[in-house]
Amino acid sequence: MKTIIVKSIWIVLLISASSAANAAKIYWTDWFGTFEGSRTNAQIYSADSDGSNQALLAQYQGTHTTGIELSDDGDTLYVGGRRSGAGSIFTVNVNDSSISGLLTSNALGNIVWQLDLDEATGQIAYNTSGRGDGIINTDGTNHRTFNNAGCCEAVAYNRTTDQVFATENNSGSQIGVTNASSPFNQSFISTSNGIFTPSLEIDETNGFLYMGTSRGVYRSNLDGTGAKKILDSFDSFIYGLQLDLTNDVLYFSGIDGGNSNISAENQVTGARGYINKVSLSALNNAYDGDSFLSQTQVERVLTTTTGIYDFAVQTTKVSEPSTILMFTLVLIALGSRSFRQS
Structure with a gap:
């Protein structure tokens, strides 16, 4: 017995x-956070994978937060933003909420918009307002700035070709493709998508480039050909994308109600940040039939009263x-x- x-x-x-x-988690950045006088306190939130148990994970005084990436072991967040008038990249330990600055510099422009973490090579691709795009090691060393193309809001790293993709002047109509290693040669691809494009994701396995825009999700080949809209925006504004090829899922975030900007006014009027997910197979099949998925075929993962600029879903469980x-x-x-x- x-x-x-x-x-x-x-x-x-x-x-x-x-x-x-x-227990998988979801993390997201709130662009405006809270105010203390004229100072912004950036906020990073967490929730369980089903959207429950939403909580403030960390707050960084005097900082705006934008792009966010999660390490493979689920312990470290890499966050982009602005601090003391300069672009900034910092880390957050998800276990104790401690924050460590990686790099704050005018070389990062006046703000870092999006990040793309590649742990296999130990690098973070980033883009900025005013200083174009670049790449830096995860320990803050070997910082390389590629170009000064002005405001580049979306970025993605292609490990197979060792190239950084970044939107030029906020529009998806022209995307700069730069070698991440010297001599940093740059070329441009055209996707015929002349609308605001704040997020990019690369599917290296199938050779696709995904673009989150103010009008929905677009997809093209990596050379820019074959561009087409594959998912409607459902009267919202899509800011973040994340591919989970293992589970055949595309996650996307935005603001309900068709708001085109994440702003303090949006929060005052009750606009809600959201994260949705959709089956990639269902998405492809629906488009092949020349029709988009209905809103009922898109699963709402999380709704929050905070703004959501970018997010990271823990898809590899410890x-x-x-x-x-x-x-x-x-x-x-x-x-x-x-x-x-x-």
């Missing part, structure tokens, strides 16, 4: 350990139980063995 009881406890604890370790839980399980297993021997 004792052996059976101990085994039952061991199984329950093992399930609990795995469940706790596998599978290892904590050290304390593992130690407890070992002790119980040894106890079970001793009971059997007695």
Whole structure:
């Protein structure tokens, strides 16, 4: 009987350990945050993967926050924005909410808009207002600025070709493609998408470029050909995109009600930030039939009263139980063995 009881406890604890370790999260940036006099306190929020348990994760005084990326182990957020009048990239430890500055410099223009983290190469691609786009190592070293093309709001890194894609002058009609290694040669592709495009995502496996715009989601080949609208905006403004090819999902964020800007006024009038997801297979099949998905076929993951500029969904779950839980399980297993021997 004792052996059976101990085994039952061991199984329950093992399930609990795995469940706790596998709890996926969503993180997002609120562009305006809160005000203290004339100073902005940027805010980063978190929630469970189903949108529940929304909470303020971290607040960075005197800073605007924009782009956000999550490390593969789920422990570190890389965040772009503006601090002390200059572009800034910093990190947030999701376990204790501590913040560390990576780089704040006029070389990053007056604000960093979007980031694209590639941990395999240890690099972060970024784009700015006033200083074009560039790339930096995750430890803050080897900073390279590519061009001074003005305001570039969307960026994506292609690891296969070692190239950075960035919108030029906010429009998706021309996207600069720059070699991330010297001699930094740049070319341009045209997607025939002459509308505001604040987000880019690259599908290296299938050779697609996804563009989040003020009118919906567009997709083209990596050379800009074959551009077409694949998802309607549903009277909202799409700011962030994230591909999860493993689970066949496209996530996108924006503001309900067709608001074209994330602003303090939007929050005052009750506009809501959202994160949605849609099946890539369903998206492709619907477009192949020359019709868009209906709004009922798009799943609302999260709605919040804060503004959402960009977001990061934890799609790779940590599978290892904590050290304390593992130690407890070992002790119980040894106890079970001793009971059997007695």
